[in-house]
Amino acid sequence: LWGCMLGSGALAGVAGACEIMGPIGQLTPSVSPGYGFAAIIVAFVGRLHPIGVIFASFVMALFYIGGELSQTRLNMPDDITGIFQGILLFSLLACDVLIHQRLRWRR
Structure with missing residues (x-):
């Protein structure tokens, strides 16, 4: 486990x-801050499964x-x-909440 990490x-x-050594500075002037946000969405859409993450990245x-x-x-x-991307993440999380936390109407 430690070796893998x-x-x-x-x-x-x-x-x-x-x-950083390749396209940053030559093609674009700065490092894009959006990589982490995209990675979070890919992880959620792929359900933290290696095969799912591959399809989610596509x-x-x-x-x-x-x-x-x-x-x-x-x-x-x-x-x-x-x-x-925000709409995709919000829709996925909203569906998860509504599926796992069943809403009940009380009188």
């Missing part, structure tokens, strides 16, 4: 270092691509992708 932490560090990629296309082709605001 240390190995995954080292791989995450290498991925972050490659991201769904999030579609949100990003669709948001960028709507920005360029339809002249929509820059934050439209974040709004779509």
Whole structure:
């Protein structure tokens, strides 16, 4: 267990270092603060299951691509992708609450 945690932490560090040394600074002027928010949504949509997270990451990629296309082709605001992600997360959490915490009407 410890070896797996240390190995995954080292791989995450290498991925972050490659991201900072690669496109950051050359293609974009700053580090995007949205990675953590997208990762939380992917984890919730994938239900914390490794296979589910893979499929959820494809769904999030579609949100990003669709948001960028709507920005360029339809002249929509820059934050439209974040709004779509927020609606997805809110809908998922609301459905979970309504399914697991059954509401009862009392008189």
